[in-house]
Amino acid sequence: MGIQDKPLLWQAGAIVAGTLFLAASSYVEVPMVPVPVTMQTLAVTLIGAVYGWRLGTLTVIAWLMEAALGMPVLSGGAAGAHHFVGPTAGYLFAFPLVAALTGWLAERGWNGNRPALAFLSMVFGNATCLALGALWLAIAIGLEDAFTFGVLPFLIGGLLKSVLGAALLYVLARRQSAKR
Template sequence: MMNVKNYVLAAFGAAIIAVLAQVMLPVPPVPFTGQTLAVGLIATILGPRLGTLAVTVYLLLGAAGLPVFAGFTGGVAKLIGPTGGYLVGFLPAAYLMGLYLEKTSYTYVQAAVANVIGMFVTLIFGTIWLKIAGDLSWEAALAGGMIPFIIPGLIKAALATWLGIFVRNRLMQAKLIALTN
């Protein structure tokens, strides 16, 4: 059941993604950004429904033209451009991470598994989209859109795991989120 508190949490989640999206290292064809860290963090804290809602709000704000995507950009062109698959991939990644945690447990070990799953879901969506939208070979798409992001993605997954479970536990203690969403 959604209430005002849940909508506020989802809005804060979208804001966190927007802020961390601006932490970036512009490396062509796909920049390193804090978005994937933020998506993992939000899914770990909020679970499948609220985490996915936060990502949806973030994507809708960006599609509407607000500068919430990496490099203070926005607009539909970013969603359908060569790197749009990473953005679109955040939706299934957030849902699958949250669902995995909901079905197992919100522990550090399970959150680490969930965040690695989410990282690969995002990379797979992004790489396939990059190959098609950028008219690249599979080798070029993998070399530019997946391989360089595995190690940084694992580091971000570890950070999202630790911080996400820590924050989730504190929010539960403060009764700001329930045991299940």
């Protein structure tokens, strides 16, 4: 039974836990201009993969709403609606799509029971985030600079986060199997 199959109250608790996990991942950062490196993409892909596409997407949207309402849940404790029009807006708006993508793939077997597919799911999630984030950033600084500053510095980190995400999903799947 997945989280999405649990009672509604349990799912609400999972959403709260997911937004707390995302907020904590936002504080793990390497400041860079115009976009910092954080652990947010790892959190978003894991939430999608573990929660499924519907609940994962809803969790990420709830976290974005917290940010827009002024809660310090973004990178380095940032908050406020102005972040949804700044250089990081494209990445922020990509997060629900990334959670949906990784959740949808996980529901189709791209999960911890198949680590290579879980890794590919995480890579696709990270690539989606970088592509959409860079497209938004390109409006402000041009396509070439958006690629140079909004994609290239994040490629190695995206791969490392994908490996870590797949490994964590593998461990979770093994623990789940052991409980049965």
